[in-house]
Amino acid sequence: MVQETTMLERAVGPTEKGALTHNGDKGYFFRNKTLTTSTCNPYIKTFKAMEYAARGPVILRAMQIEAELRSGVKKPFRQVIKANLGDAHAMGQKPLSFVRQVLALVACPNLLETTHYFPDDVKLKARSILDQCRGGSVGAYTDSRGLEVVRKCVADYIERRDGIPSDPENIVVTAGASEGIRSCLKLFKGVEGEEKRSGVLVPVPEYPLYSATLGEYNIAKINYYLDESDGWGLSRVELERALTEGRKVAEPRAIVVINPGNPTGQVLTRSNMEQVIRFAYDERLVILADEVYQDNVYEDAEFVSFKKVLSQMPAPFNGVELVSFYSCSKGFVCECGLRGAYFECTNMDPEVKSILLATAAAKLCPTVLGQAAVACSVDPPRPGDPSYAAFRYEKDNILNGLGERARLVTEVFNSIPLVSCSPVQGALYAFPNVQLPQSAINAAIRLGQEPDVFYALELLEETGICVVPGSGIGQKEGTFHFRTTILPETSQLVDMLDRFKIFHLNFIKKYATLET
Structure with missing residues (x-):
């Protein structure tokens, strides 16, 4: 036994009591895991808060x-309709020719000299x-802020959009907006030993990235609720x-x-925006x-x-x-996989x-390649350019189609x-409110599920429509959304809405009957 223990220690190293587990089937010992939920960063575990919406039971x-x-x-449907993510290309949207042609040339520069297929612009x-x-x-590293030519394109775009100057030195190109948001939120991380943590006000309903990132950085999330009765607008009273x-x-x-809202699809009024700016000034908020x-x-x-x-507000609010x-993952470009974005500091x-x-x-x-996509997004072909007619046709087709579907839903x-x-005034989502019978709520509770998760799971099983329950995004207590x-x-959206209507009416009838 002494010899056996010595051989074990030579195999796995010095061990403490309870650090080894014996596998009875295989007849050997193995060392327990070094990294466990009790030893990993406690704040990183808060990313599970995001899991419910992004990879929760409905999506799984x-x-x-x-x-x-x-x-x-065999199912009552032929395919699952993935209405849970804002990924346009995954849903069949075709990429813009101009963007993909530029990407093809920067990825394979010899095409610049060997083909006449590509337009001059x-x-x-x-x-x-x-x-x-x-x-x-494009296989070489660039400036960490992004190529100067890309940041100059961004600055020119902002000047055209707003009519006020923009400095490329205030612009940082990032691998997706999420990375930029995380970089900026990190600035607010509190110092150990402070009496109070730093806090950030976040709209509810929200995009769960904020909850997860604030949790990771040990920053307090302070919920302010959007007003559903006012088209998901803002109110100074609620902010206070x-x-x-x-x-x-x-x-x-x-x-x-x-703004525009995710998941709520509203576009803020100028009055709402001025309220936010005055509130931020009064309360010293970024x-x-x-x-x-x-x-x-x-x-x-x-x-x-x-x-x-902000620029049009009087001092000191400006x-x-x-x-x-x-x-560039959104808009009419929707190149989600290329991970191209920027932020501007003012x-x-x-x-x-x-x-x-x-x-x-x-x-x-x-x-x-993401940087190149940003340059194409903010500086597309202009009237007179060889690619302009095709670009304009493709852009208008995409945005007109989205507008038609926004009105339809x-x-x-x-x-x-x-x-x-x-x-649905903007963005890519609708966030409908569903009133559920008490018997359906009770059935969900018996299963240990949120009522809107219960509803969404039945919707999925019967129709193949996959949505995100409101409880994974945030909603006022006692209300249910998806x-x-x-x-x-x-055509697919019309079919989806028809399926939804039939399901919903049957669901309400089924559970209302249980209450009588």
Whole structure:
């Protein structure tokens, strides 16, 4: 036994009591895991808060159903409609020719000289990017903030959009808007030993990235509720209520505003934006303006950037600190997989900006193909350019189709008993409110599920429609919602809405009968 123990110790090293587990079937010992949930960073575990919406039971079951359909299992439907994610290309949207042609040339520069297929403006754009790449290759590292030519394109775009100057030195290109948002939120991380944590005001309903990231950085999330009865608008009274509650546990430092809204699809009015700016000034808050859906605005609404409204405010309100985010994953480009985005700093302390740039340098650089996509998104073909006619046709086709579908989902949801939906003015989502019978709520509770998860799972099983339950995104207590995209092509969307209506009416009838 002594010899056996010695051999074991030589195999696995010195061990403490309880550090080894014996595998009876195989007849050997193995060392227990070093990294466990009790030894890993406690704050990183808060990413599980995001799991419910992004990879929760509804989405996981949808993946299982897809596998069952492939194996020949019979269902009441032929395919799962993935209405849970804002991924346009996955839903059949075709990429823009101009963007993909530029990407083809920067990825394979010899095509510049060997083919006449590509229009001259495509070649010019590709050369402008390659000229700033070390070695003329997108495989080389760039400046950590992004190529100067890309940041100059962004600055020119902002000037055209807002009519006010923009400095490329205030712009950072990132591998997706999420990375930029995380980099900026990290600035608010509190110091160990402080009496109160830093806090950030976040809209509810929200995009779960904020909850997960704030949890990871041990920053308090302070909820302020959007007003569903006012088209998911903002109210100064609600902001002050949230701030008062938040100050009991944290020191508020920033406010997040998502405009156009995800998941709510509203476009903020100028009056709402001015309220936010005055509130931020009064309470010494930095505004983090998530404006990634700024190109997705349909009729009866107009997108105005926070930077533009800020610049038109009188002093001292025009001095509020602002960070604005943009992504080529959305809009009419929708190149989600390329991970191209940027943020712009306005009125930021120069020393803080240098710290932010230093953190960007630690990541070396954003993907260069993503940077090229950003350059194409903000500086597309203009009238007179060889690619303009095709680009304009493709862009208008995409945005007109999205506008048609935004109106369609609003109209259909509001025609169904016990369902209501605020107008989808922008972004890619609807967030309908569903009134559930008490018997359905009780059935969910017996299963240990949130009622809207219970509803969404039955919807999936009977129709193949996959949506995100509101409880995974945030909603007022006692209300039930789900998020669905407007991305399915019109014919598929009509079919989806027809399936939904039949399911919902049967669901209400089934559970209302149980109450009698």
